[in-house]
Amino acid sequence: MTDHAARKAYELLDAGKRIVVATVRDTEGSVPRHAGSFMVVSEEGDIWGSVGGGKFEAAAMKEAQELFESSVRNRVIYVTLRMAGKGALGMVCGGSAHIDLTLYDRSNAADLDLEEETITxxxxxxxxxxxxxxxxxxxxxxxxxxxxxxxxxxxxxxxxxxxxxxxxxxxxxxxxxxxxxxxxxxxxxxxxxxxxxxxxxxxxxxxxxxxxxxxxxxxxxxxxxxxxxxxxxxxxxxxxxxxxxxxxxxxxxxxxxxxxxxxxxxxxRARNLKSQSDKERTKKSQAAQDRVKNRKNQVASSAA
Structure with missing residues (x-):
C-alpha cells in the first residue's frame, strides 16, 4: 500500500519495462493476505505491494524471475503453509492459496486491469x-x-x-x-x-x-x-x-x-476497507442479478 503498486505497474509499462503481477486467488484457511492482494515485480527484483511476505512472497518472487527468463507469460502456483505435501512451505499455519503470475510488457499492457489502492x-x-x-x-x-x-x-x-x-x-x-x-x-x-x-x-x-x-x-x-x-x-x-x-x-x-x-x-482501516469491499461485492452481485432478470424478461416478451 505504501508504494501504490497499481500506479507503479502502469508507470513501469509506460516506460517500456517488463513486469510480473502476482495475484492471490482462491485462499483457504489462515493466509497472510486476502484474495485479490497483488504484488508487482520488476526485472531488477524490486517489488511493490504484497502477497503475504515471508515464504509466500519468496515463492512468488522465484516464479516471477522464471517468467522473465522464459517464453511463458502466465503460470499459477499453489502454495500452502503446511510442513509437507504439494506446495508446502514448511510452516504450520495451515492455510493455502493459488497465486496467479502474469508477465506484462507493451504488447499486452492494455490487458492489465489493477484497482488503485484506496488512499487513506x-x-x-x-x-x-x-x-x-x-x-x-x-x-x-x-x-x-x-x-x-x-x-x-x-x-x-x-x-x-x-x-x-x-x-x-x-x-x-x-x-x-x-x-x-x-x-x-x-x-x-x-x-x-x-x-x-x-x-x-x-x-x-x-x-x-x-x-x-x-x-x-x-x-x-x-x-x-x-x-x-x-x-x-x-x-x-x-x-x-x-x-x-x-x-x-x-x-x-x-x-x-x-x-x-x-x-x-x-x-x-482494515475494518473499514473490508466493509467497503463487501458493499462493493454486494452491489456488483445485485447488478449481475438484475442483468439476468432483464434478459429473462426480454426473452419472455419476445416469446409472447
Missing part, C-alpha cells in the same frame, strides 16, 4: 511531540499524512519533511476551512490544550471521516463532551469518537503513544 489520509491536529512521533509511523504503514497546527514554528517542513502536507491554520476554529476530508480520512486530535482540542473536535464531528480519535484524560474528555452536549451536539455524534485514543498497551512516551495510536488506525 491521516489528519494530525497538533504538531507537538506526539504529532511529530505519529507522523513518520503512520506514513510508514501507507497513510498519506496532513499535519495541522496554528503555530508556524511547529507546523513546518523542517519538522515534517516527508509529510504530504503541512498546514498552518489561522486558528483551530478554522482548521477545516482548507481541508477536503472524505470517508477515508482518519482524524487524530492531539493539540497542546483543552480549548484547542475543543475547537478541533467541534469541527471534526461534522466532517466526513472513517475514524475520529481524541487524546486526553478521562476528566478532559468529560469536560469536552459535556461542553459539546450543552451546545446541542447529539450523543450519537460523540459516541463515534475514539477515546481514550489508541490500543491499550500502557503507552506513556510520545513514541509509545504513536505506536498505540497507529495500531488502532491500522485496525480501523
Amino acid at each position: 489520509t491521516a489528519y494530525l491536529f497538533g504538531a507537538g511531540h506526539v504529532g511529530a512521533a505519529i507522523e513518520p509511523v503512520v506514513r510508514s504503514v501507507g497513510f498519506r499524512t496532513v499535519v495541522v497546527d496554528d503555530r508556524p514554528e511547529f507546523a513546518n517542513a523542517s519538522r515534517f519533511p516527508d509529510a504530504d502536507r503541512v498546514v498552518v491554520a489561522e486558528s483551530y476554529q478554522q482548521a477545516f476551512d482548507d481541508l477536503d476530508l472524505d470517508e477515508n480520512s482518519y482524524i487524530v486530535i492531539c493539540t497542546r490544550g483543552h480549548m484547542e482540542d475543543l475547537d478541533v473536535l467541534r469541527g471534526a464531528i461534522h466532517q466526513p471521516h472513517a475514524y475520529l480519535g481524541l487524546m486526553g484524560s478521562r476528566r478532559k474528555i468529560a469536560f469536552l463532551f459535556g461542553t459539546l452536549r450543552n451546545e446541542g451536539v447529539s450523543k450519537e455524534l460523540l459516541d463515534d469518537v475514539h477515546t481514550p485514543i489508541g490500543l491499550p498497551i500502557e503507552a506513556e512516551t510520545p513514541a509509545e503513544l504513536a505506536i498505540s495510536i497507529v495500531a488502532e488506525l491500522i485496525q480501523e
Whole structure:
C-alpha cells in the first residue's frame, strides 16, 4: 500500500519495462493476505505491494524471475503453509492459496486491469511531540499524512519533511476551512490544550471521516463532551469518537503513544476497507442479478 503498486505497474509499462503481477486467488484457511492482494515485480527484483511476505512472497518472487527468463507469460502456483505435501512451505499455519503470475510488457499492457489502492489520509491536529512521533509511523504503514497546527514554528517542513502536507491554520476554529476530508480520512486530535482540542473536535464531528480519535484524560474528555452536549451536539455524534485514543498497551512516551495510536488506525482501516469491499461485492452481485432478470424478461416478451 505504501508504494501504490497499481500506479507503479502502469508507470513501469509506460516506460517500456517488463513486469510480473502476482495475484492471490482462491485462499483457504489462515493466509497472510486476502484474495485479490497483488504484488508487482520488476526485472531488477524490486517489488511493490504484497502477497503475504515471508515464504509466500519468496515463492512468488522465484516464479516471477522464471517468467522473465522464459517464453511463458502466465503460470499459477499453489502454495500452502503446511510442513509437507504439494506446495508446502514448511510452516504450520495451515492455510493455502493459488497465486496467479502474469508477465506484462507493451504488447499486452492494455490487458492489465489493477484497482488503485484506496488512499487513506491521516489528519494530525497538533504538531507537538506526539504529532511529530505519529507522523513518520503512520506514513510508514501507507497513510498519506496532513499535519495541522496554528503555530508556524511547529507546523513546518523542517519538522515534517516527508509529510504530504503541512498546514498552518489561522486558528483551530478554522482548521477545516482548507481541508477536503472524505470517508477515508482518519482524524487524530492531539493539540497542546483543552480549548484547542475543543475547537478541533467541534469541527471534526461534522466532517466526513472513517475514524475520529481524541487524546486526553478521562476528566478532559468529560469536560469536552459535556461542553459539546450543552451546545446541542447529539450523543450519537460523540459516541463515534475514539477515546481514550489508541490500543491499550500502557503507552506513556510520545513514541509509545504513536505506536498505540497507529495500531488502532491500522485496525480501523482494515475494518473499514473490508466493509467497503463487501458493499462493493454486494452491489456488483445485485447488478449481475438484475442483468439476468432483464434478459429473462426480454426473452419472455419476445416469446409472447
